[in-house]
Amino acid sequence: QNIVISGSGLFTPAATISNAELVASYNQYVDLFNQRHAAEIAAGQCQALEYSSTEFIEKASGIKARHVLYKEGILDPEIMHPVFAKRDEDTPPEMVEMAVSAAREAMAQANKTAADIDLIICAASNMQRPYPALSIELQQILGVEGYAFDMNVACSSATFAISNAVNAIRGGTAKVVLVVNPEFASPQVDYKNRDSHFIFGDVCTATIIEAHSSCTSDNAFTILGMRLKTSFSNNIRCDIGYTEHCFAETDPKVPFFKQQGRKVFKELLPIVADVIQNEMAALNIGPDQLKRLWLHQANINMNIFAAKKILGRDPLPQEAPLVLDSYANTASAGSIIAFHKNKTGLNSGDKAVLCSFGAGYSVGCLILERC
Numbered sequence: 401q402n403i404v405i406s407g408s409g410l411f412t413p414a415a416t417i418s419n420a421e422l423v424a425s426y427n428q429y430v431d432l433f434n435q436r437h438a439a440e441i442a443a444g445q446c447q448a449l450e451y452s453s454t455e456f457i458e459k460a461s462g463i464k465a466r467h468v469l470y471k472e473g474i475l476d477p478e479i480m481h482p483v484f485a486k487r488d489e490d491t492p493p494e495m496v497e498m499a500v501s502a503a504r505e506a507m508a509q510a511n512k513t514a515a516d517i518d519l520i521i522c523a524a525s526n527m528q529r530p531y532p533a534l535s536i537e538l539q540q541i542l543g544v545e546g547y548a549f550d551m552n553v554a555c556s557s558a559t560f561a562i563s564n565a566v567n568a569i570r571g572g573t574a575k576v577v578l579v580v581n582p583e584f585a586s587p588q589v590d591y592k593n594r595d596s597h598f599i600f601g602d603v604c605t606a607t608i609i610e611a612h613s614s615c616t617s618d619n620a621f622t623i624l625g626m627r628l629k630t631s632f633s634n635n636i637r638c639d640i641g642y643t644e645h646c647f648a649e650t651d652p653k654v655p656f657f658k659q660q661g662r663k664v665f666k667e668l669l670p671i672v673a674d675v676i677q678n679e680m681a682a683l684n685i686g687p688d689q690l691k692r693l694w695l696h697q698a699n700i701n702m703n704i705f706a707a708k709k710i711l712g713r714d715p716l717p718q719e720a721p722l723v724l725d726s727y728a729n730t731a732s733a734g735s736i737i738a739f740h741k742n743k744t745g746l747n748s749g750d751k752a753v754l755c756s757f758g759a760g761y762s763v764g765c766l767i768l769e770r771c
């Protein structure tokens with residue numbers, strides 16, 4: 401049974417933060433911190449903080465700006481986190497609100513109404529609550545029958561969810577599946593940490609997955625193959641969890657994303673290349689047949705390195721499109737944004753790769769063919 405991605409959608413928050421704005425506020429925070437701890441710093445009991453720089457950020461990551469849901473607070477050196485009101489039980493949380501918007505675009509593209517959808521998977525790096533599942537609230541808002549569930553494989557949440565969608569269709573529990581990836585990353589960013597304050601942005605993507613026989617979209621992609629891989633690593637980690645309030649000592653850094661960026665770069669790339677190359681070999685697809693690589697968007701150098709390894713030459717910019725410059729790292733949504741914004745211009749039969757990689761480690765590779 402041929403299964404296709406027949407539509408995609410994207411919700412982009414209106415507010416943006418440029419590197420210049422982010423670095424200016426961080427550097428103000430550094431000045432305040434160093435003034436307030438001048439005595440301890442002079443006595444060698446505390447390390448002075450160093451300035452961040454726009455040049456470093458752009459060169460090391462390719463990021464120039466990011467979208468955020470709530471800009472207020474992030475740039476205030478006395479606050480350094482998004483400030484927003486807690487919503488009551490009758491108001492959908494931000495992640496559900498973003499998902500409604502992205503879902504509607506994907507459904508329109510795939511010519512689907514709520515009545516056509518049997519399953520909704522909400523897949524993201526963080527959930528605003530453990531239960532009831534965000535996807536079930538989204539199901540109610542969209543007016544979808546059937547069933548819904550949430551899942552998390554960090555940066556590979558979207559590709560792993562698409563593979564779950566394919567399996568649900570093959571298993572007969574659904575005919576048409578909506579996958580949403582609301583990545584509300586900014587609350588997990590430690591804006592007081594120079595190493596990671598620039599990395600993430602907020603966004604939501606959506607895809608419709610269905611059997612080829614029922615697809616009426618004129619811009620659909622057949623899923624020729626899927627390969628998923630995980631391998632445990634502490635190098636990208638977040639420890640916030642529901643047991644946190646039980647501990648006698650609380651660590652103020654617990655809610656935040658942390659990583660050993662260099663180690664991630666070195667260890668993850670070979671796994672990514674292996675997964676993609678093994679799936680290409682299984683499908684008998686050579687690098688010269690690949691017309692596009694929609695890769696996870698974490699780091700420009702990592703993306704170019706991976707594309708070069710797969711293609712065996714330098715990629716042209718349109719072959720491995722980047723959205724990092726304006727969106728930053730958007731966890732699981734990154735490769736789907738690259739797909740959504742750069743899926744036109746391919747001919748029927750053209751092959752492409754959509755691949756996520758990140759925390760876990762986790763890698764999810766889909767080999768696609770333009771219908």
Ligand code: CO8
Pocket residue numbers: 451452453456457460461525526554555584585586588589594595596598600636657659660661662664665698699702729731757758759
């Ligand atoms: N400004 C100036 N200097 C800086 C800054 C800064 N902002 N930050 C660090 N430096 C300094 C460092 O301190 C270091 O100084 P020194 O040499 O004196 O020690 C020097 O610059 C070089 O630092 P790095 O070695 O860290 O620099 P890199 O060139 O390695 O670049 C990166 C850092 C950009 C982080 C890079 O390592 C990278 O991108 N690696 C890949 C990481 C990756 O892909 N991670 C995936 C994470 S995403 C994911 O999996 C999703 C998880 C779930 C998300 C949840 C949402 C929040």
